[in-house]
Amino acid sequence: MAELQFREAIREAIDEEMAREEKVFIMGEEVAEYNGAYKATEGLLDKYGYKRVIDTPISELGFSGIGVGAAMNGLRPIVEFMTFNFAVLALDQIINHASKAGYMTGGQISMPIVFRGPNASAGQLGATHSVAYDSMYAQFPGLKVIYTSEPDDAKGLLKSAIRDDNPVIFMESEQMYGMKGEVSEEEDYIIPIGKGKVKREGSDVTIVAHGKMYHVAKKAAAQLEKDGVDAEIIDPRTVKPLDLPLIVESIKKTNRCVVVDEAHPFAGFAAEIGFLIQREAFDYLDAPVQRVTLPDVNAPFAKNLFDAWLPDAKQVIDAVNQVTYRN
């Protein structure tokens, strides 16, 4: 195992896949000469040149569509968004075209494309730079959605995403790029899309958390341990396809569940997991499933309001106390 920053794990995945396959290229704002807005593509221009590491204008709709057309015509684009908050401008390409062209032409078109970049909030960036979009993309058939929490997952899953012959949404976080973690040094390290991971074993409650919220859940679990509560943390890693069996197995053991999600509450990941658990594990539940999400409110700027807005360990602990009837 090697200790890598999240951004280094991303870069290694891209580097290895570009070295392996000539058809893979990366484009996006500031990916080349600037070395990546968050340095996730540092050094790639020097190594692969201007043909395969391409700076784009700030034209999310335009360059995403060029990626879609290039994928249709035989290439394997990695389209980087400086944040998925900007990808909203490209939704026509992702939702109306990338996810549908194959189906509506009776399977004549394949779409091996990765749209990647940071998702959700990253401190006091205001209302338009702070939204988690993974649940929204997961709503649409034809897309695979990955939102990883640790460098190891990021490397193995990004390599899978680049090799996938379908459009994949791959999400990171500005606040996790500098985070270090052990990354497998296995040659050609691949994690299959759709496989979650038990990140902490426990017997009292199952906490489902992915992306940045995994770290909130981890912090909560450490505190809960001191309070004598042994939490199990499941990181689905892939939002869609969802590793539901892993979650259900855990609940059969703990009989209680809290879902932590950095999206707004309505019809999001937490709502979906809650529904699935009641359908698949109803008889195993000793308490209603609880969720910790953003409130149904836009991101505020002021520090105190922002802190109140973002899910934190205390809210997770409160939810765990609720499902374990420790209030």
Added chain:
Amino acid sequence: MAKKKKDEINFAPRGIGDEKDGAVQKGVDLPSPTRKKHKSLGLSEDDLKAMYEQMYLQRRFEERAMQQYQKGKFGGFLHLYIGQEAISTGTVFALNDDDDIITAYRDHGWGLCRGITPNEGMAELFGKKTGCSKGKGGSMHFAKTENHFWGGYGIVGGHIPIGGGLAFANKYNDNGRISATFFGDGAVDQGALHETFNIAQLWGLPAIFVVENNGYSMGTAARRHTVAEIVDRAKGYGMKSKVVNGMDVFSVYEAMKEVSEDVRENSEPYFLEIRTYRYRGHSMSDPQKYRTKEELEEYQKNDPIERLKTYLLDEDILSEKEIEEIDEKVEQEVLDAVEFADNSDFPDESALYEDMFAEDEPYFHN
């Protein structure tokens, strides 16, 4: 007291009812057609016969499709290309067969021109499993990618960047192919066009972008939805451009030959405004109250198929009888296609879950 008319606030310019001295309001001004004859364009007599047959096929295919639609044989939208056949035909004859073509939802003519058989096309309209897109796409999503026809797309302007992407891949692979992207005049108001033009010029994409200006963005006349001359959009991006008469297949062919050579040679984009006229409504549910009968009749005098037929007769390339034989052959082909579509099976229910993902056993959430 009512305000005087001149004080009324108007946003979009007025449409019909604003004619001056009873003059016919024209959707588009057609530039002069080329004066060149077929030989100086490099077209053989056989090419001309094939062009005529192709244009007549597109026309009759759609006229019969319209009848079937009205009979309730299939549902959904049906946007007819009638009147615009010279553009698809002139283009496909001018480009290489492996150049990549992509268009919007008025796509039947393009599909037929790029090798979708009348059977496959009609069956797609009927939503049958024998259709070119297995009945999954319908009228708006004809495609035949093996012939480099990437399909019809339903979001106005949404496929313009994709056309740029097809060209990007061709340049990346250095394969000598170019892309040609077709869209209606309504699409020139979309941001997708402007973003793509900027990137295409910046990156030197070997792409031809073509507005088939048929005078109407659904029911809104071009002069009511867009400012200045459409062709001048290119100027802002330093892109080469040209206006072409789209009611004359020779003019389209000539322009496409020249432009495709330029684009291929220099790896840079080109914008063409091909002016044409849509005879039918936007779709089948369009009462066409936004234009006059007289206007339509003006353009029908320039009908591209009649024009080519007259040329063939005047130049003694085909006799009336030979033309009749072609017409009858096409008519039979189209009638056979209707029968084929009618007799074909709908897709199996299992097809609902097919073609969603590349893998054999894909995951579906439920």
